Amino acid sequence: MTQNTPPSPHTVAAVRHRVQSAAQLRARGVTAAQTAAQCLPGGPWQQLLPGVFLLHSGRATDEDRVHGALLYGGRPPAAARRGVPAQAGPGYGEAMVTGLAALALYGFASAPPTIALHRIDVLVPRTRRLRSTRFVQVTRAAVLPRPQRRSGVPLAPVERALADTVSALTDASTVRRILTEAVRGGHCEPAAVVRELNAAKLLGRPHVVDAVDALLVEGRSVAEGRLYEMVRTHGLPEPLWNVELSLPGGRVLGGVDAYWPEQAVALELGTRSPREDGVVFAADREHLERLGVTVVRVTPAQLREVMAQQAVVPRTAMMAAEDREPAAYVVVLPR
Template sequence: MTPHTPLSGSAISDSSGSSDPSGSPGSSEATGAEYVLSAAQLRERGVTGARLAARCRAGGPWQPLLPGVYLLRRGVPTGAEVLRGVLLYAGRPPGRTGGSVRPYGDAVLTGAAALALYGFGSVPSPEEAGAVDVLVPRTRRLRSTGCARIVRTAALPEPVPVGGLPVAPVARAVADAVTVTADAAGVRLLVTEAVGGGHCDPATLVGELERAGLLRRPYVLDAVRTLLAEGRSRAEERLYALVYAFGLPEPLWNVELRLPAGPGLGPVDAYWPERSVAVVLDVPPGGDCGPGRDGDAGWAAGVRRREHLERLGITVVPLTPRKLRDWPEQQAMVVGTALAAAVDREPPAYVVALPR
């Protein structure tokens, strides 16, 4: 059998060349599916236990890949074959969820293997990694073995289909990869590529790292703070460019608002005092990312500050780094509309804008 041609009915045959009555396993969901089948799938195709054992003996045409999972050819398995094998080993029998069939049951790829499928350049390929992390429910009684590293979780994420395989969302996959990475430089590469490459936004990533308790590790916390500082700097540059490129009025940049002789109202990134319109960049502050700190509390405080400004008659326009990067024209329209609408509003409370 030629190792890199699609599996035909003759692939499941005995040594004399006679074919099994099952014929072809059918079309694959991803590259590698043609040659990787579980023992249950082989039984469905008429392969008996004795015939399976004979084909997997020394010199035979097949080989075990993981317990209960077989590679129907000789040679080194490809990355796609490794991933499918791990999913078949870890997943329960195929189930139906929300009207759709999940061929790998409740198994979800995560960690470096998932990030490789997303196209990350800072992780090794499944062939090079040596271990593939796969999420299963905490109640599963399953051991890590061979290339399959079992990661139990109380809450399985909703998988993202990538190449026909169930994959954890990027932020969760990064957190699981960071969990087994003790190298500070490696962690910086992961979080930088996740956000800088546009795979996920900073708030989602920080929230996932916090949920996993990873911000208690000093090198992870340092990587996140560096990332957020760089992300804010890039977002500020894009905000400056947006104002000038789309002909918006010149605002006061990076000011602290406060009531006369009163308490501070919080910082804003751009402020038009004659229109009482403020732009706030939605970038998680590095000070909220620390051991024992609840990141949600920082966001809640930010929401309260904005609500207070709105009650004083100041229009607050929140912009995210991703929106500024991907949809600058749309964001310019949002800011321009807020400035135009301010003309017809009641005069707001008088506030003072101070440099910060």
């Protein structure tokens, strides 16, 4: 497996053929005694993990280890638990790869597979009775997230994989590099990462707090770049960028990321910390709109995923300005 290159469907199919769980072998008519005989010294098979077998005698590849880890973490099919032969298949159950190994499979340059796949974190339900063993680290969750699939491999969402990675790291520069790549590479938004880190009770660690500060700065820079692109690509009038609005007497009304003074339309990016974002925006918006200024909000995720649709929002507000009463006079200053 090369860096940033997911396994092909053909490779995945081959891996599933050569790495099998005990339940899958039984479904094919291979008894436990026959499996044990095949795994004797000098035999053609080997035991990769408890209950998981490598059907060749060579060295396990990264793909073998990932598939094996998921088979180990996956719950056997319900039919097999009732004593009915299981159907041959992936057998992953609810298990998914998380942590540094998941980031490697997402293509993070800061998590090269040659290093990350030496330890594979597998996320399973909290009720699973399963121990970490060999190269597999078991992580439990009361509520499992919906996995993302890469060439058939179930991965925890990036923000969850980041939290599980950070929980095992103590080096501040490594944490900062991984979190920054997540945002710069467009894998996820800062707010989602902060929520996961907070849920994992990691925001009390000094090196994590410092990395989060850098993450928010990076996230804002990326979002501003997308906002500039939206304005110029979709033919919006050039606004006044990153300004502060105030009353003539000096009372500050709030800062906005773009302002069209002729139409009295202001735009704010949703890049504040999740704890203050909603409250602060609501207060600023209510104050400005009492003065006749229309305030619209665009989130970084919306700019990334549906930029064209978001360009319609300020354009519509500017068109509607023709039918409104003129806004109160406000002072515009650089922020």
